[in-house]
Amino acid sequence: MKHDLVINGGTLASSSETFKADIGIKNGRIVTLGEDLKGEDVIDASGKLVLPGGIETHCHIAQESAMSIMTADDYETGSISAAFGGNSCFVPFAAQRKGQSLRDTLNVYDARAKTKSVIDYSYHLILTDVNKKVLNDLPEVFDFGITSFKVFMTYATRINDSQFLDILTIAREHGGLTMVHAENHDMLTWMANRLTDSGYLDPKYHAPSRPALAEEEAINRAISLAKLANAPLMIVHVSTPGGAESVRKARFQGAYVFGETCPQYLFLTREDLNRPGLEGAKYICSPPLRDSVTQEVLWKHISNGTFSVVSSDHAPYRFDETGKFSSGTNSDFRKIANGMPGIEMRLPLMFSEGVKKGRISLNHFVALSSTNAARLYGMFPKKGTLAIGANADIAIWDPDETRHVSEMHDATDYNPFEGREINGWPVTVLSKGRKVVDQGKLIAKPGDGKFVKRGRCDLTGLSGSRLIETDPDTNFGAELFK
Numbered sequence: 001m002k003h004d005l006v007i008n009g010g011t012l013a014s015s016s017e018t019f020k021a022d023i024g025i026k027n028g029r030i031v032t033l034g035e036d037l038k039g040e041d042v043i044d045a046s047g048k049l050v051l052p053g054g055i056e057t058h059c060h061i062a063q064e065s066a067m068s069i070m071t072a073d074d075y076e077t078g079s080i081s082a083a084f085g086g087n088s089c090f091v092p093f094a095a096q097r098k099g100q101s102l103r104d105t106l107n108v109y110d111a112r113a114k115t116k117s118v119i120d121y122s123y124h125l126i127l128t129d130v131n132k133k134v135l136n137d138l139p140e141v142f143d144f145g146i147t148s149f150k151v152f153m154t155y156a157t158r159i160n161d162s163q164f165l166d167i168l169t170i171a172r173e174h175g176g177l178t179m180v181h182a183e184n185h186d187m188l189t190w191m192a193n194r195l196t197d198s199g200y201l202d203p204k205y206h207a208p209s210r211p212a213l214a215e216e217e218a219i220n221r222a223i224s225l226a227k228l229a230n231a232p233l234m235i236v237h238v239s240t241p242g243g244a245e246s247v248r249k250a251r252f253q254g255a256y257v258f259g260e261t262c263p264q265y266l267f268l269t270r271e272d273l274n275r276p277g278l279e280g281a282k283y284i285c286s287p288p289l290r291d292s293v294t295q296e297v298l299w300k301h302i303s304n305g306t307f308s309v310v311s312s313d314h315a316p317y318r319f320d321e322t323g324k325f326s327s328g329t330n331s332d333f334r335k336i337a338n339g340m341p342g343i344e345m346r347l348p349l350m351f352s353e354g355v356k357k358g359r360i361s362l363n364h365f366v367a368l369s370s371t372n373a374a375r376l377y378g379m380f381p382k383k384g385t386l387a388i389g390a391n392a393d394i395a396i397w398d399p400d401e402t403r404h405v406s407e408m409h410d411a412t413d414y415n416p417f418e419g420r421e422i423n424g425w426p427v428t429v430l431s432k433g434r435k436v437v438d439q440g441k442l443i444a445k446p447g448d449g450k451f452v453k454r455g456r457c458d459l460t461g462l463s464g465s466r467l468i469e470t471d472p473d474t475n476f477g478a479e480l481f482k
């Protein structure tokens, strides 16, 4: 067969196997895995690793924060930065504003993304205003190919437990996945007020204002709600040993519970919030950075399989009055924009510190950075694997290239991981067989990336929570009490 493009001589890795083969690509798809393949165009990948392109499923792009601050990145700069970091697809958020219909929310984000992204994209729909009409409209969203939702248990955008149960239930009925930011709102508010009332205002007080207990309580509650609805739930940005342990336990029991953690909780600590002057503001993110003991425990949960994905939670705000200091440089920690950049750093950090240091296998790296996300967010097997018929979404890595981290390609003006030595870098990224970046150069054009219509969340291997109250055979428990 005549291929449009052939990748020759590389070592391929999927989430389960590592093997030497050439890849033949035609019309944007992988059509042959074999030896001595021929094509119109050829990439020599000898000495390189050929992996499924990364899929970034937690990033904030062209999105107003809970404090109405627009992210520094739009779909152009955000997707370019993602691609330089080894990603061929990303799924940012479309955030509903109070009073806004779901269709209008998605129209707004379609307009923000359409002509800009260099890689394929979709959105998770953030639900902040949950009433009868919104719940009635929710099933229609699945027809558009949006099959994941995010809710908050804190901020003005938080929902209550009963609204949470309604969303979980509708999502489950349509094969969707609900994601949650789990922190106890009243614990956070009470702690922040105590600190600010006593004059503790600097960036470093962001950490004690959001104690581990607030995350652990909310994660436990969220898991209980998911069990009651017998519905899939992704706990995003887990940052505490207690939270991770609750995810592990729920998964062990078979509940449809998934966990995500992020590089900042593995590589940074709350000491970074204590940098001189206002520098600490760069490290304000929520949940907050923790400590080195937590880092070790989170790594264990990565190695042992508690977490299904490691995502960047790229929430980019510039270190100036357009971003971090939109409320001024004299304001207390509560008013500093919440989040840090890192979409370009996620995979290099995880490869260098995970694979190279022997904490995870190469195949586990592929699972955490691409395959599991494709399965959970309804894109598998089109994306997330190197199989015949799959989209030719591919990242070619030089496992031996060492760099010291400096500037990224996003629109922020700092890199929280600056100065760190990283071993192993993505050198070429393909999306549907076309080069997006190659040898440090951007090849793709804004608008080359297309919207991905997603399908059902893959729940293989989990039995669900099987409570009497979720068993239709006993009429949800009612028959037992006749």
Ligand code: DUC
Residues within 6 Å of the ligand: 060, 181, 236, 237, 285, 286, 287, 313, 315, 338, 339
């Ligand atoms: N939660 C996120 O997921 N990202 C940025 C800030 C936040 O609270």
Ligand code: ZN
Residues within 6 Å of the ligand: 181, 236, 237, 286, 287
């Ligand atoms: Zn969050």
Ligand code: ZN
Residues within 6 Å of the ligand: 058, 059, 060, 313, 314, 315
């Ligand atoms: Zn986030």
